[in-house]
Amino acid sequence: MDTMFRFVVAALATWRLAFLLAREDGPWRLFARLRSGVGGTFPGQLLQCVKCVSLWVAMPFALFVKGDWSELLVIWLALSGVTALIDEWMRPPFEWQETKDNEVLRRGTDDADD
Secondary structure (H helix, E strand, O other), rough: OOOHHHHHHHHHHHHHHHHHHOOOOOOHHHHHHHHHOOOHHHHHHOOOHHHHHHOOOHHHHHHHHHHHHHHHHHHHHHHHHHHHHHHHHHOOOOOOOOOOHHHHHHHHHHHHHO
């Protein structure tokens, strides 16, 4: 298999597994129970963020891409980086919403001009 193809496959697998562990409930709520079971501990804090989870999930996939030890660190970080990019692309777009709190602030500003 071509190294580039292996990298793309490994990047998608890294993102999928990191997203599954950090944000999805999984079958029989397995991953949700895992996250709630470790709670506020150090491993529990690592499971709250897709980008954090991707760092340790990417390591075995880096070995899949290329077993050469001289390139392993770069491949490992690149897989985690691709996961971070995909995670950012998947976020919903920003929407501005006016609230009544904003109207109160505006009235207060108008009063200061008087």
